[in-house]
Amino acid sequence: MIALGFDTSNYTTSAAWFDGNKGDNSGRLLDVELGKLGLRQSEALFSHVRRLPDIAGALGELEDIAAVGASEKPRETEDSYMPCFLAGVSVAKVTAQMLGKPYFGFSHQQGHIAAASWSAGRMDLLEREHLAWHLSGGTTELLYVRPEGVAVRCEIIGGTEDVSAGQLIDRAGQALGLKFPSGRELDSLSKAASVKELYKPKINGTHFSLSGVEHKMHSLIQSGASPENAAYFTLASMIYTVGKVTDNAKRKYGDLPVLFSGGVASNSLLRELIPDGIFAEPRYSTDNAMGIAILTYRSIAENG
Numbered sequence: 001m002i003a004l005g006f007d008t009s010n011y012t013t014s015a016a017w018f019d020g021n022k023g024d025n026s027g028r029l030l031d032v033e034l035g036k037l038g039l040r041q042s043e044a045l046f047s048h049v050r051r052l053p054d055i056a057g058a059l060g061e062l063e064d065i066a067a068v069g070a071s072e073k074p075r076e077t078e079d080s081y082m083p084c085f086l087a088g089v090s091v092a093k094v095t096a097q098m099l100g101k102p103y104f105g106f107s108h109q110q111g112h113i114a115a116a117s118w119s120a121g122r123m124d125l126l127e128r129e130h131l132a133w134h135l136s137g138g139t140t141e142l143l144y145v146r147p148e149g150v151a152v153r154c155e156i157i158g159g160t161e162d163v164s165a166g167q168l169i170d171r172a173g174q175a176l177g178l179k180f181p182s183g184r185e186l187d188s189l190s191k192a193a194s195v196k197e198l199y200k201p202k203i204n205g206t207h208f209s210l211s212g213v214e215h216k217m218h219s220l221i222q223s224g225a226s227p228e229n230a231a232y233f234t235l236a237s238m239i240y241t242v243g244k245v246t247d248n249a250k251r252k253y254g255d256l257p258v259l260f261s262g263g264v265a266s267n268s269l270l271r272e273l274i275p276d277g278i279f280a281e282p283r284y285s286t287d288n289a290m291g292i293a294i295l296t297y298r299s300i301a302e303n304g
Contacts, residue, residue, distance in 0.1 A: 001064050003300060004095065005293030006056075007071040008048040008088035009108055010138055011181060011263065014289035015056045017065075018297045026058035027287040041083045048087035056091070068096040069296030071288065072105040074139070076154065080107065104299045106292055109134055109143075110151045112261035115291030119280035120259070126152060126298075130257040131249055133242065133277075135264035137166030137181060142206055142249055145259075150298035157253070158206025158245055165238050165264045168210050172217050172234040176227045186231045187267050193232035195225075198240055206249050213237040232269075239273045246274070261285060 002019045014027030028051060070092035073080040089105065096103035113132055117125040125145070132143045132154070142158035163171075166181070173182020176189075201212045217234045225233070246258055259278045264270070266282035284290055 001066045001300070002062060003293050003297035004062070004065055004068045004092070005070065005111070005289045005291070005296055006052075006068075006088035006092045007108065007111055007287070007289040007292055008045075008052070008084050008086075009071065009288075010044055010082070010084060011136070012287055013048050013051050013055050013087075014287045015052070015059055016287075016289035016293040017059055017062055018290065018293035020297055020301065023290055023293055024059060025283070025287055025290045025293075026055050027289065028055060044084040045087055048084060052087060052091050065099055065101060067102045067104060067296050067300045068092045068099070069104040069106060069292045069299070071108040071111050071292055074108050076107040076110060076151075102300065102303075104296045106151055106295050107154075108288060109139075109154055110295060111288035111291030113143075113145060113152055113154070113259065113291065114294045115284045115288045116259055116261040116265070116278070116280035118290070118294055119284035120278050122257070122259070122278055125257060125259055125278070128257075130259055131157075131246070131253065132259040132261060133246075133265065134262045135165045135242070135260065135270075136262035137170060137264075138164055139262065140164040140166070140210075140264075142245060144253060150302055151295050158249060159208075161207055161209050163210040163214055165210070165242070166262075168214055168217070168234060168238055169264065171214055172221075172230065175218060175221050176230060181263070183263060183267060186235060187269060189228045189231035190235050190269055192228040193226075195229045196232055196236065197229075198233060198236035201237070201241055203241060203244055203248070206245050206252075208241050208245060210238065210241065213241075235267065235269045236273070239267075239270050242270070243274055246277075261288075 016025035140160040143154040266285040
């Protein structure tokens with residue numbers, strides 16, 4: 001018995017299956033023209049529709065499909081909405097109807113947490129309170145996570161008040177002439193830095209601003225800093241901020257486990273500088289169709 005999961009976010013088209021123990025995923029970043037910082041929703045939706053057959057086909061022939069799920073919206077709040085998720089939802093619902101199997105919908109954020117928990121070998125986090133960072137191109141939020149049914153309920157308790165971690169990284173990449181998204185290349189550049197400096201932005205409890213880091217980053221590049229040093233400066237400044245905010249949250253909520261999810265959580269410098277964080281394999285940090293498949297499987301297991 002397996003469950004299928006689909007996710008069509010702002011950055012990735014992905015599909016996955018899960019059988020209660022193991023699974024596999026197939027995903028691909030959306031194509032963005034060099035120099036641009038993303039796609040309009042209409043462009044993202046069109047790209048997902050075009051590539052979903054190939055992404056799903058890459059999973060191979062699957063038997064004994066018991067249910068199908070999809071990311072329906074960014075968060076589990078009622079007002080959360082983004083058109084690009086319609087592509088995955090449509091394919092998932094049609095597949096479920098054709099197979100005569102149930103369909104289950106979750107949020108993109110719930111999928112990230114489930115995928116990261118499973119990949120990190122910490123499925124117990126779906127059954128207990130913990131803190132979680134959702135670090136991506138559009139989201140930089142610190143979450144207080146509690147179990148709710150087969151999934152989790154996420155309460156935003158902190159995060160950026162302007163520029164997201166992913167936006168900061170991509171804007172640094174644009175300034176350095178890197179392709180979008182720039183996380184992987186910036187990460188690679190930072191490893192060869194000869195000057196390891198950072199900027200400490202203002203932090204107010206569990207809230208902060210990264211616009212100051214962006215301004216300092218542009219000034220550093222304009223002053224002639226090497227791409228390697230600029231990459232390290234950008235990442236280390238963001239990571240310092242995340243670490244300090246995590247410490248502040250622990251003082252308020254207790255010494256809870258801290259899970260890192262989202263595309264930025266695949267960064268190697270982040271993992272090095274926050275060694276007590278709980279991290280997924282990079283492939284399951286960036287893609288959360290696996291998380292949707294896991295939650296879908298939990299749904300059918302609970303309902304018999």
